Each structure stands twice: as structure tokens, then as C-alpha cells.
Amino acid sequence: MDVVDHYEQGDWRADLVFLTGDLVQDDTREAYRNLRVVTDRLGLPMQVVPGNHDVPDLLREELAGYGYCGSFRGAGWTLIGLSTHAPGRVDGVIAPGELARIEDALIRVDTSAVALFLHHPPVRLGSVWMDAIGLRNRESLFELVGRFPVVRVIVFGHAHQTFDEHESGIRIVGTPSTGRQFRPRSDEFTLDDRPPAYRRLEFRPNGRLDTEVVWIRTSRHYASDA
Ligand SMILES: [Fe+2]
Numbered sequence: 001m002d003v004v005d006h007y008e009q010g011d012w013r014a015d016l017v018f019l020t021g022d023l024v025q026d027d028t029r030e031a032y033r034n035l036r037v038v039t040d041r042l043g044l045p046m047q048v049v050p051g052n053h054d055v056p057d058l059l060r061e062e063l064a065g066y067g068y069c070g071s072f073r074g075a076g077w078t079l080i081g082l083s084t085h086a087p088g089r090v091d092g093v094i095a096p097g098e099l100a101r102i103e104d105a106l107i108r109v110d111t112s113a114v115a116l117f118l119h120h121p122p123v124r125l126g127s128v129w130m131d132a133i134g135l136r137n138r139e140s141l142f143e144l145v146g147r148f149p150v151v152r153v154i155v156f157g158h159a160h161q162t163f164d165e166h167e168s169g170i171r172i173v174g175t176p177s178t179g180r181q182f183r184p185r186s187d188e189f190t191l192d193d194r195p196p197a198y199r200r201l202e203f204r205p206n207g208r209l210d211t212e213v214v215w216i217r218t219s220r221h222y223a224s225d226a
Contacts, residue, residue, distance in 0.1 A: 002196045003178045004038050006216045012200065016072055017044050018079065020157030020175055021051025021119030023059065032062035047072060050085040051119040051158060052092065052133075069098075071105060076205035078111045084120040084135055091133040092120030092158070094141055106148040113207040115153035116145070121174060122154055123167045128187040130159055142168055153209055155201070161192065162199075162213045175199040176213060 007014075017039070024031035039046060046066040050056045060068050069081040082102050084092030094102075106114065120135040122142070135141065145151040146168060153171045156163075160182040163174030176197035183190040195215050202210040 001038055002216050002218050003198045004041055006214070007042065007198075014042075014044055014200070015074065016079070017042060017046050018081070018117050018155070018201075019046065019048045019066075020117060020155065021049050021085075022053040022157060023048070023051070023063075025053055027053075027055050027058070029058055029062055032058055036063060045072070047079070047081050047117070049081040049117055049119050049157075050083055052085065052090050054085060056083075056085055073111060074203060076111055076207060077113045077115060077203040078105075078109050079115050079117060079203075080105055081117045084118050086136075092118070092135045094118075094135070094137055099140055099144060103144055106144075106150065109148075109150055112150065113153075113203070114148070114151045115155060115201075115203065115209070116151060117155045119156060120158050121156045121163070121172075123165070123172050125159055125161070125163060125174070126185045127159075127182075129189050130182065130186075134158070145170060152207060155199075162197070164211070171209060173199070173201075173209075173211060176215075 023035050047070055048063060048066050048068050050059060069083050072079045083098050084094055086093040122135045122138050124131045151170060155173045157175055159174050160177040161174060161184045162176050165172055178196050178198060181192040181194040183192040195217050197213050197215045199211060199213050
């Protein structure tokens with residue numbers, strides 16, 4: 001809600017919204033309906049990848065019309081969503097069939113750059129508890145994208161914190177939560193006092209990515225260092 005309010009009140013405009021998973025905390029149809037009331041206000045194309053808290057079948061039913069692990073082609077870039085959802089698990093796995101699907105999509109890409117979107121971090125963040133619930137088969141993902149230099153960027157959610165580093169020549173970008181944040185580099189689960197946020201991603205036709213995190217100060221949150 002805070003993020004949508006902020007977007008509506010500002011001047012910056014997007015072409016697409018990519019929701020990087022954990023759209024609900026409670027596994028209910030009602031939760032997805034409540035989310036949709038807010039996200040539909042944006043009036044933008046939506047792409048979704050599932051997180052560990054999501055129930056993919058419910059998500060797809062209630063967010064019908066939103067792209068689910070889909071792709072979006074723009075000037076010079078193809079954006080591709082992939083699932084790391086593993087039923088009953090908090091950590092993430094890219095199933096063999098999903099890896100094959102992404103490989104097939106990469107073979108057919110006709111743009112000069114690709115960004116992948118997934119829920120679980122594909123790299124270690126230096127946070128003991130979070131790294132234990134990241135993407136289990138990171139090596140499989142990097143083996144795949146290593147064969148397709150067109151993949152320039154990977155964007156993840158899950159970690160409720162900002163992140164922007166390179167791994168194997170690929171820019172790895174983490175997006176904070178639109179709700180509560182987790183403290184980076186903590187050994188145990190620790191909430192941060194940073195406010196809700198979203199990430200603006202501007203994919204340039206020349207293959208460059210300009211991106212920034214927008215922290216949203218509200219009367220209900222206090223940011224000590226944002
Ligand atoms: Fe998650």
C-alpha cells in the first residue's frame with residue numbers, strides 16, 4: 001500500500017511491475033485478493049514469480065492476467081521470470097524442468113541483454129541464517145547462465161534488504177521488501193528499522209542498467225540510516 005501510494009504521488013513512471021515473490025504471508029485466497037485490489041490500482045502490466053510463502057495454484061487463480069514466470073521484451077532487453085518455489089520448503093530450488101525451460105528461452109532470445117527475476121538469492125549475502133535459506137542449486141543456475149553471456153542481470157527478493165554486486169560477470173541485484181526489512185549481514189533473524197521500499201530498474205537499450213532503491217518514509221516506520 002505504501003509503495004503504491006508513493007508511486008501514484010510521484011512523477012516517475014514504469015512500463016512494467018515485477019513482483020519478486022512472497023506476495024502474501026498467510027496462505028489464503030483472501031490475501032491474494034487483498035493484494036490485487038492494491039496492485040491493480042497501478043494499471044500496469046504485472047509479472048510475478050512465486051516465493052516460499054506463496055501458494056502457486058492460488059496465486060495463479062487470483063492473479064489471473066498477471067504474467068507468471070513469464071517474459072517481457074523491451075528495447076534491447078528480455079526480462080524472464082523463473083520459479084524457485086519448492087513445496088514445503090523455505091529455501092529455494094530451481095527444478096530440472098524449470099532449468100530446461102529457461103535454457104530454451106535463452107536459446108530463443110533475440111535481444112542483446114537479458115535479466116532474470118527470481119525469489120531466492122542466487123548468491124550468499126554474508127548473513128548466516130539467510131544464506132541457509134537461499135537458492136540451494138545456485139551452481140546449476142550459474143552453470144546455465146555461464147553458457148549465455150546475454151544474461152547480464154539477476155534480480156531477487158526474499159532477503160528483505162538491498163544488494164547490488166557482481167558474480168561471474170553478472171550483476172546480482174536484491175530488492176528490499178515493500179513491508180518490513182531484515183538487517184543485512186546478521187547471523188540470526190533480525191528485523192531492520194528501514195522503511196518499506198521498492199526498486200526502480202531502468203534497462204537501457206545499450207545494455208546498461210540504471211537502478212535505485214526508493215525507501216518510503218511513512219508515519220508508521222522510522223529509518224535510522226536510509
Ligand atoms: Fe521468501
